[in-house]
Amino acid sequence: MISNILYILLAIVMLGIIVTVHEFGHYLVGRLCGIGIVEFSVGFGPRLLGWERKGIKYSLRCIPLGGYCAFVGEDERNDDPRAMNNQSVWKRFITVLAGPMMNFVLAFVVCAVMLGSYFIAETYPVIDQVMADMPAEAAGLERGDRIVAVRGVEIESNDTDGVRQVLGAMQSGDLTRPIELTVERDGQRLDYAITAVPVAQEDGGDARYQIGIVFSSRTYNFLEAIREAGSYMVETTGQMLESLKNLIFKGEGLDDTAGTVGIIAVVSQRAREGMYMVLWLIFIISLNLGIMNLLPIPALDGGRLLFLIVEMIRRKPIPPEKEGTVHAIGMLLIFGLFIVLTYHDIVKLVTGGFNF
Numbered sequence: 001m002i003s004n005i006l007y008i009l010l011a012i013v014m015l016g017i018i019v020t021v022h023e024f025g026h027y028l029v030g031r032l033c034g035i036g037i038v039e040f041s042v043g044f045g046p047r048l049l050g051w052e053r054k055g056i057k058y059s060l061r062c063i064p065l066g067g068y069c070a071f072v073g074e075d076e077r078n079d080d081p082r083a084m085n086n087q088s089v090w091k092r093f094i095t096v097l098a099g100p101m102m103n104f105v106l107a108f109v110v111c112a113v114m115l116g117s118y119f120i121a122e123t124y125p126v127i128d129q130v131m132a133d134m135p136a137e138a139a140g141l142e143r144g145d146r147i148v149a150v151r152g153v154e155i156e157s158n159d160t161d162g163v164r165q166v167l168g169a170m171q172s173g174d175l176t177r178p179i180e181l182t183v184e185r186d187g188q189r190l191d192y193a194i195t196a197v198p199v200a201q202e203d204g205g206d207a208r209y210q211i212g213i214v215f216s217s218r219t220y221n222f223l224e225a226i227r228e229a230g231s232y233m234v235e236t237t238g239q240m241l242e243s244l245k246n247l248i249f250k251g252e253g254l255d256d257t258a259g260t261v262g263i264i265a266v267v268s269q270r271a272r273e274g275m276y277m278v279l280w281l282i283f284i285i286s287l288n289l290g291i292m293n294l295l296p297i298p299a300l301d302g303g304r305l306l307f308l309i310v311e312m313i314r315r316k317p318i319p320p321e322k323e324g325t326v327h328a329i330g331m332l333l334i335f336g337l338f339i340v341l342t343y344h345d346i347v348k349l350v351t352g353g354f355n356f
Helices: 002-032 089-117 135-139 160-170 222-250 261-273 275-293 301-314 319-351
Strands: 037-053 054-072 120-130 145-149 178-187 189-193 195-198 208-210 213-219
Touching: 002 037, 002 054, 002 089, 002 261, 002 275, 089 213, 089 222, 089 275, 120 135, 120 160, 120 261, 135 189, 145 160, 222 275, 261 275, 261 319, 301 319
Parallel strands: none
Antiparallel strands: 037 054, 120 145, 120 213, 145 178, 178 189, 195 208
């Protein structure tokens, strides 16, 4: 019970950090552009604590599932020269854009850390571990042995391609019969005949034949992690956009759509798998938040950016009151969606759809 509560709190803190980073993007760029800020808040609802510095209120509120950065004259006319609607279009544009961009920056940094710490960059046909009570141990294979031939097929490459060749050769025959392996140890070539055994999978899938060895490998270095993080983000973004398109136009994945309660439930479940999963969740949620906020929906950053683009084309600002009304309507619709998703999450939680 206590562990459940701790993981739920961890999930809430993770979401709070992701949203705070988003709002800090607006705050930082807004200040650099000279736009007046009324309040920077972490969380919603009643104020728990706060202070004021240089005319800006800083608040920590009791519902840590969001936050906001309120600018002077954001949705109404204001004669203050620091008011947002008195700034040039480009200043307002980059200030609004900064929120989603900070989510992308966070996702990129977390992805690079994740790749550099946990992802395998390259494997080698060299034995790193011999698992206990498995055929490889019984046959006498040792850590450091380099596999040079399998079933009479020479392994020519000493990198990931070599590992693929080893696995391909091992799986090419009848796995219920002995597999002939030749390894190199201290300059000598030694031959072994090892019979693989079926091993049940943790995910409940079909048992796989194994002999009980783990290949040597290395993670990405700093520069490789930076390079691969960009590619991984592009690939994941494409997958998210494809899923969003299928959700909107085909209704695919509608039953899997979750609100804040569902996200907290899923995050608290998956975070138990370790630090790797915590980083992966932060990466996925931050990237998703950045993408969703760029959608041209009123009240979201994408909706505000759309109004600014229209202003650039018209060369004349849209009356702040009218824009504010549109965003208010959008906020009501988003709040309605929030209620529907929360109800859906609670029903799923009560009926056992989320397991703790």
